Amino acid sequence: MVEISRALALHIRVGVINGQGRDLYVQACVFSKQSRLDEAESTARRAIELHSQVGEHYYHGLALAKLSSILWQRFKRDRTLADRTEALKTIDKAIKLFHWDESVDVAQCRCRRKEMVEDAPHMSCESIDHNDHVGRT
Numbered sequence: 670m671v672e673i674s675r676a677l678a679l680h681i682r683v684g685v686i687n688g689q690g691r692d693l694y695v696q697a698c699v700f701s702k703q704s705r706l707d708e709a710e711s712t713a714r715r716a717i718e719l720h721s722q723v724g725e726h727y728y729h730g731l732a733l734a735k736l737s738s739i740l741w742q743r744f745k746r747d748r749t750l751a752d753r754t755e756a757l758k759t760i761d762k763a764i765k766l767f768h769w770d771e772s773v774d775v776a777q778c779r780c781r782r783k784e785m786v787e788d789a790p791h792m793s794c795e796s797i798d799h800n801d802h803v804g805r806t
Contacts, residue, residue, distance in 0.1 A: 670699055687728070690719035694732045701739050706746075709739045727774075730766035733759050734778050741785055757785055 673696050680688035693716035700709035713736040720729035740756035743749065760782045767775035 670696070673699070686719050686723045687725050690716045690723070690725065690728055690732070693719065694728060694735060697732070697735050697739070701735065701742065704742075706739055706743045710736065710743075713739055726766050730763045730774065730778075733763035733766065734774070734781070737763060738781070753785075757782065760785065 673692055677689060677692040677696070680686075680692055693712050697709045697713035697716060700706070700712055713732055716732040717729060717736060720726075720732055737756045737759035740752045740759060744752035744756060760778055764775060764778045764782070767778060
């Protein structure tokens with residue numbers, strides 16, 4: 670985590686906004702894995718803002734997908750309906766950003782959304798590696 674913080678500090682110092690957003694995305698992933706969900710959420714939201722600001726659609730989509738995953742993780746823990754609703758809306762935004770590219774990222778998002786709605790692993794998604802970018806929580 671120290672290295673990510675150093676990279677972020679460097680990107681801030683030299684004014685590289687897309688680098689800052691990528692660093693924040695990585696931090697959000699780490700926080701999520703550590704179940705530090707409030708920190709993960711705020712960090713993912715900051716990454717989303719920066720990627721949106723510079724028009725970096727791919728990383729904006731990844732950060733949206735990660736935020737959705739974080740919100741879903743919190744919903745599973747706390748059963749807060751607001752988190753469930755926002756998780757679904759956020760994954761839909763990611764899917765819209767990835768719509769131009771029928772890559773594994775959009776497939777992961779679509780599969781993850783099916784699993785959220787059904788609240789169970791989706792059988793047609795077995796070939797999707799959720800640990801790639803979007804992350805299974």
